[in-house]
Amino acid sequence: MPPNLPSVSDSTIRRLSLYLRVLEELNEASEPTVSSRRLAELAGTSAAQVRKDLSRFGSFGKRGLGYAVDPLERHLREILGLQRRWPVVLVGAGRIGSALFEYPYFRERGFEIVAVVDRDPAKVGRRWNGVKIEPVESLSKVVRELGTELGILAIPADDAQATAEALVNAGIRGILNFAPVQLHLRPEIVVNEVNLTLELEALSFALHGSSRATSPERD
Amino acid sequence: MPPNLPSVSDSTIRRLSLYLRVLEELNEASEPTVSSRRLAELAGTSAAQVRKDLSRFGSFGKRGLGYAVDPLERHLREILGLQRRWPVVLVGAGRIGSALFEYPYFRERGFEIVAVVDRDPAKVGRRWNGVKIEPVESLSKVVRELGTELGILAIPADDAQATAEALVNAGIRGILNFAPVQLHLRPEIVVNEVNLTLELEALSFALHGSSRATSPERD
DNA sequence: TTTATCTTGTGAAGCTTTTCACAAACAGGC
DNA sequence: GCCTGTTTGTGAAAAGCTTCACAAGATAAA
Ligand SMILES: NC(=O)c1ccc[n+]([C@@H]2O[C@H](COP(=O)([O-])OP(=O)(O)OC[C@H]3O[C@@H](n4cnc5c(N)ncnc54)[C@H](O)[C@@H]3O)[C@@H](O)[C@H]2O)c1
Ligand SMILES: NC(=O)c1ccc[n+]([C@@H]2O[C@H](COP(=O)([O-])OP(=O)(O)OC[C@H]3O[C@@H](n4cnc5c(N)ncnc54)[C@H](O)[C@@H]3O)[C@@H](O)[C@H]2O)c1
Numbered sequence: 001m002p003p004n005l006p007s008v009s010d011s012t013i014r015r016l017s018l019y020l021r022v023l024e025e026l027n028e029a030s031e032p033t034v035s036s037r038r039l040a041e042l043a044g045t046s047a048a049q050v051r052k053d054l055s056r057f058g059s060f061g062k063r064g065l066g067y068a069v070d071p072l073e074r075h076l077r078e079i080l081g082l083q084r085r086w087p088v089v090l091v092g093a094g095r096i097g098s099a100l101f102e103y104p105y106f107r108e109r110g111f112e113i114v115a116v117v118d119r120d121p122a123k124v125g126r127r128w129n130g131v132k133i134e135p136v137e138s139l140s141k142v143v144r145e146l147g148t149e150l151g152i153l154a155i156p157a158d159d160a161q162a163t164a165e166a167l168v169n170a171g172i173r174g175i176l177n178f179a180p181v182q183l184h185l186r187p188e189i190v191v192n193e194v195n196l197t198l199e200l201e202a203l204s205f206a207l208h209g210s211s212r213a214t215s216p217e218r219d
Numbered sequence: 220m221p222p223n224l225p226s227v228s229d230s231t232i233r234r235l236s237l238y239l240r241v242l243e244e245l246n247e248a249s250e251p252t253v254s255s256r257r258l259a260e261l262a263g264t265s266a267a268q269v270r271k272d273l274s275r276f277g278s279f280g281k282r283g284l285g286y287a288v289d290p291l292e293r294h295l296r297e298i299l300g301l302q303r304r305w306p307v308v309l310v311g312a313g314r315i316g317s318a319l320f321e322y323p324y325f326r327e328r329g330f331e332i333v334a335v336v337d338r339d340p341a342k343v344g345r346r347w348n349g350v351k352i353e354p355v356e357s358l359s360k361v362v363r364e365l366g367t368e369l370g371i372l373a374i375p376a377d378d379a380q381a382t383a384e385a386l387v388n389a390g391i392r393g394i395l396n397f398a399p400v401q402l403h404l405r406p407e408i409v410v411n412e413v414n415l416t417l418e419l420e421a422l423s424f425a426l427h428g429s430s431r432a433t434s435p436e437r438d
Numbered sequence: 439t440t441t442a443t444c445t446t447g448t449g450a451a452g453c454t455t456t457t458c459a460c461a462a463a464c465a466g467g468c
Numbered sequence: 469g470c471c472t473g474t475t476t477g478t479g480a481a482a483a484g485c486t487t488c489a490c491a492a493g494a495t496a497a498a
Contacts, residue, residue: 081427
């Protein structure tokens with residue numbers, strides 16, 4: 001086993017996820033192979049980038065031919081850790097939480113929301129498609145019993161930090177955070193922030209500021 | 220007015236949005252000033268990064284003191300183009316669409332969903348908090364009449380490309396896309412992709428692959 | 439077998455972003 | 469007015485990421 005390689009960049013991983021989706025589609029369309037050029041086109045990047053990304057993990061292609069779709073799809077799943085099932089705990093059974101819960105594609109990819117936790121007594125006890133909403137007090141117990149390592153935080157920003165800490169104490173190692181606050185947790189805990197207002201603001205800047213706001217105002 | 224400066228990087232813009240939120244909080248807490256160090260801490264970056272980011276747009280701080288919270292907040296709003304109101308059209312009144320529609324913070328930041336469009340006849344005609352759901356056929360008319368430049372795509376992946384093109388033809392210049400497909404549009408159209416499965420997969424990789432999958436498998 | 443054509447895998451080059459480090463500026467106390 | 473302690477703004481260095489360009493491997497056809 002080789003020693004620690006230079007770690008894989010986040011952007012590479014995110015692209016692998018895009019490639020995987022494209023490969024799924026190609027597979028459904030019964031395309032046997034795909035070249036880096038075509039894969040790049042479909043995933044919105046460059047052929048060289050595709051090859052560089054993949055070459056970090058092995059040599060999956062055949063020169064002159066390209067990549068065999070089905071095996072490459074399997075390789076990517078393995079690299080991304082998607083062969084196993086990932087039980088997930090959802091904290092916050094509100095608007096965004098329920099949308100996520102009902103989204104079928106997560107489960108298809110192996111992410112299964114096996115527990116839902118909420119603070120609101122009016123929601124606790126309800127059943128969502130077989131999953132009972134638990135009170136926040138049971139969070140730790142639920143996480144431990146179900147062995148979940150991934151958590152989705154879909155609660156107001158005020159409570160996000162404290163609840164994230166509770167998740168970590170219960171054994172959660174990765175968090176997808178929808179609350180618009182920066183979580184401060186131990187460095188080995190992986191956190192992905194989804195900040196939709198920020199996405200809109202980036203659009204706002206691009207439309208408003210592209211020509212205008214790049215000029216520094218000095219006196 | 221200076222000629223075209225080297226364009227501002229996307230990561231800088233995204234951080235500005237984070238700074239803005241932190242400044243809002245500091246403002247509410249009546250903190251008069253903030254140092255780059257503290258701002259960095261709260262936004263999850265480094266002090267040097269904060270100063271570099273801000274210095275692209277002007278000199279907003281005072282040496283020895285830091286930045287005055289309220290004026291800096293206003294500067295950032297101006298840079299990001301948030302002084303004006305941004306009317307937004309929402310395409311897809313489903314699970315994620317309704318969560319977004321009901322999210323109050325967008326409006327607070329100036330992003331106001333003024334039109335909702337859906338294909339489902341059962342949904343068309345309903346009123347959401349004063350906004351009537353329109354049929355897809357009216358998309359172009361609605362966009363033109365309301366003068367919306369921003370669109371949110373919250374429909375299944377199959378229809379996303381065609382509908383995105385319809386949005387662009389109607390005059391939309393920026394799109395926030397929740398459908399998990401890469402949109403191919405004219406380069407002057409700004410698109411931000413929100414891919415939640417990808418976010419979970421990045422977590423999966425980090426937990427599964429951190430120690431394991433970085434080793435290339437060669438024969 | 440040889441030739442023509444394709445496409446990968448990958449060092450090296452080029453580019454972008456982040457970090458470093460320090461002079462210059464400012465406030466407050468004496 | 470001058471010293472002390474602080475913090476910005478910014479070139480320069482370092483690190484990281486993407487693109488380039490091509491040798492090497494593979495196929496197919498003659
Ligand atoms: N709705 C959106 O489209 C949207 C968009 C961007 C960001 N967000 C963010 O996502 C988060 C959730 O938003 P939402 O619109 O679903 O809110 P919501 O009010 O609809 O739902 C929040 C849910 O969390 C529960 N809750 C509150 N505090 C809790 C706690 N400490 N522990 C457990 N449960 C708790 C509430 O009872 C409620 O059911 C917020 O941080 C919001 O800023 C939402
Ligand atoms: N729900 C989630 O949490 C979630 C998570 C990640 C990604 N997404 C993506 O967001 C998109 C929407 O997901 P959803 O869960 O809200 O789906 P949904 O089925 O609940 O809602 C989709 C809505 O779009 C409407 N629609 C379909 N085709 C249309 C068209 N051509 N024009 C106008 N309206 C049309 C449907 O009538 C429906 O109301 C999908 O691409 C999905 O992959 C959703």
